Amino acid sequence: MRLRLVFYNDNLYHKRKMFCKYTGFSEISTPFFVSKSIYTHFFCTFVPSKQEIMANTITKRSENYSEWYNDIVAKAELAENSDVRGCMVIRPYGYSIWERMQRILDDKFKETGHVNAYFPLFIPKSFLSKEAEHVEGFAKECAVVTHYRLKANPEGKGLIVDPDAKLEEELVIRPTSETIIWNTYRNWIQSYRDLPLLINQWANVVRWELRTRMFLRTAEFLWQEGHTAHSSAEEAVAETKQMLDVYTEFAEKTLAIPVIKGVKTPNERFAGALDTYCIEAMMQDGKALQAGTSHFLGQNFAKAFDVKFANKENQMEYVWATSWGVSTRLIGALIMAHSDDDGLRLPPVLAPVQVVFVPIYKTEEEKKAVLDKCYELADQLKKAGIRIKVDADETKRSGWKFAEWEMKGVPVRLAMGPRDLANQQIESARRDTKEKSSVSTGEGFVENISQLLSDIQQNLFNQAKALRESRTYKADTMEEFKQILEGENPGFIYAHWDGTTETELKIKEETAATIRCIPIGNPLEEGVCIYSGKPSTQRVVFAKAY
RNA sequence: CGAGGUGUAGCGCAGUUCGGUAGCGCACCUGCUUUGGGAGCAGGGGGUCCCAGGUUCAAAUCCUGGUACCUCGACCA
Structure with a gap:
């Protein structure tokens, strides 16, 4: 004003x-x-006054969804924009969430028989051109290394690229690693005895995105990519589906995000795959976010990189391949699925800190008594495997801490002051509902807190599921279809489709909605395509997507 | 890559119309008082006004060119 x-x-x-x-x-x-x-x-x-500034730190979700999202990322200290175009700095708290994801998934991968390895960041340009469809998909938007040396600028300050240091063959910074990995597998696989080869790598990849969004689409991001080789198509398909199940369980049990398992249409399929499976989650604005993919690659890469094995009959065959991955994009999913106007809300199973203690005191005497009790209770929780933090920082006031930990989404806050101490209780506040209650610090304390954590986990899942159900529709005509998308609460639309890419693209052009997937176990149902009127046997899931 | 917008202290911004001492809030530092939902008072530090060139006695401000970032589209394997 x-x-x-x-x-x-x-x-x-x-x-x-x-x-x-x-x-x-x-x-x-x-x-x-x-x-x-x-x-x-x-x-x-x-x-504005300080109070007003504080109250407005996070843009209201209802006012501006993308600003709200950016505010959460910034205020919860998950990440920030770097001075490198399109690249973010993942801050310690954001990274600790990724580390939790890594640990849980990695354990799952190991349980299902996979081992980790690491392949080069650089890929010779010629590798990328070996698989025809793969080339088509990945030709663009890659970072390319052309030189290998810098030198002092002869015309003044700074450094220049040494023109004499041009690479014989340019190196592409991996947008994904199929090519370098299959080029390596050729040397590792000779016999059916070498199969299956079940390998995963945790890595960074680069895709020179023109428009970036924190976590959802950045030029560089972190992910895991599994690449497996099998002696039969059946086994490879089983692997593809198994990993999809691993992702599904991770999304629903750990992230508390309900997902639809499905198959991509040919148009949305990974370049070079025969089938792309995916899990699709609904964000709070009704848009879909692909939360994980698993590809059945057939023999495409084996043929492109000449990876053959001798079967039991001593005949040479090409191997069958899969690849599957999830990325730091899941952090974006987490934010958009669960958070509210006060900040992040983390599901307890995932949360790096599940319980935070805030001690409250005035005098030195009270401080000692309260802190002693806090550490004692914290120890009890720790022994029960609960991840806790005692926030004894004396430079911040308790009100500040309350707001800060809420912003960061810690599921349970326990506050203890002299009064609680005297009454042998502690104030607990759950992040999901903001409810406060007094919990006895005596008998049953640990059980109560663990129960609270699992209630919160369940509640976040239920809320996300209820949101999805309330925004899932059926449409039988284009008119209905458009009305839903243009309405107050757009979401997932189940509609008949004639199975052609042409129709899919036309619908996208007219409505900006795409086919997210054909759900696995989808009930068959006679109908006609909403666009072309041609016969169809099942409904597919349409939505606008991130 | 298209269309808009913005670059001034760590962050958020005013100042630019009409050229004339570099400002405000938050954050930071020091001290005292405080501490059960983002503390108060007092004092203090911090600047290549995005970059380059031009006009002028004088440029954050005017002119030319560049550059970076943001939002919305297109693209997104």
Whole structure:
């Protein structure tokens, strides 16, 4: 807000100061007009009070969804934009969430027989051109290394790329690793005895995205990519489906995000795959987010990289391949599935910190008593495997800590002051519902807290599922279809489709909605395509997507 | 890559119309008082006004060119 002020020219400084103090306007602008009379004109700009600033740190979800998302990422200290175009810095708290994901998934991969390895970041350009469809898909938007040396700028300051240091063959920074990995597998696989080869790698990849969004689409991101080789198509398909199940369980049990398992249409399929399976989650704005993919690659890469094995009959065959991955994008999914206007809400199974203690005291005496009890209780919880943090930071006040940990989504906050101590209880506040209650610190304390954590986990899942159900529709005509998408609460639409890419693209062009997947175990149902009117045997899931 | 917008202290911004001492809030530092939902008062530190060139006695401000970022589209294997 901007105001023009006129002051009587007597003790101006004092008047400006007082005006600002009592109105919340900041003192601003030099006098822009000094009349010959005894009045001076100013512009003043309104500056909100501290309370207002605090209350408005996070943009309301209902006001501007993408700003709300960016605010959560910033205020919960998950990540920030770096000075490198399209690349983010993942901050310690955001990274600790990724580390939790890594640990849980990695254990699952190991349980299902996989081992980790690491392949090069750089891929010779020629590798990418070996698999025809793969080329088509990955030809663009890759970062390419052309030189290997810098030198002092002969014309002045700084460094230049040494023109004499041009690479014979350019190196592409991996957008995904199929090519380098299959080129390696050729040397590792000779016999059916070498199969299956079940390998995963945790890595960074680069895709030179033109438009980036924190976690959802950045030029560089972190992921895991599994690449397996099998002696039969059946076994490879089984592997593809198994990993999809691993992802599904991870999404639903750990992230508390319900997902639809499905198969991609040919149009949405990974370049070079015969079938792409996926899990699709609904965000709070009704848009779909692909939360994981698993590909049955057939023999495409084996043929492109000449990976053959001798079967039991001593005949040479091409191997069958799969690949599957999830990325730091899941952090974006987590935010958009669960968070509210007060910040992040983390599911307890995933949360790096499940319980935070905030001690409250005035005197030194109280401090010692309260802290002693906090650490004692924290120990009990730790022994029960609960991840806890005692926030004994003396430079911050308790109110600050409450707000901060809420922002960061810690599922349970326990606050203890002298009064609680005397009553042998502690105040617990759950992040999902904001409910507070007093919990006894005696018998059953640990059980109560564990129960609370699993209640929260379940509740977050239920809320996300209820949201999805309330925004899942059936449409039988294009008109209905458009009405849903343009309405207040767009979401997933089950509709008949004639199975052609042409129709799929036309619908996308007209509505911006795409086919997210053909659900696995989808009930068969006679119908006609909403666009072409041609016969169809099942409904597929349409939605706008991230 | 198209269309808009923005670059001034760590962050958020005013100041640019009409050229003339570099400002405000938050954050930070020091001290005292405080501490059960983002503390108060007092004092203090911090600037290549995105970059380059031009006009001028004088440029954050005007002119030319560049560059970076943001939002929305297109693209997204």
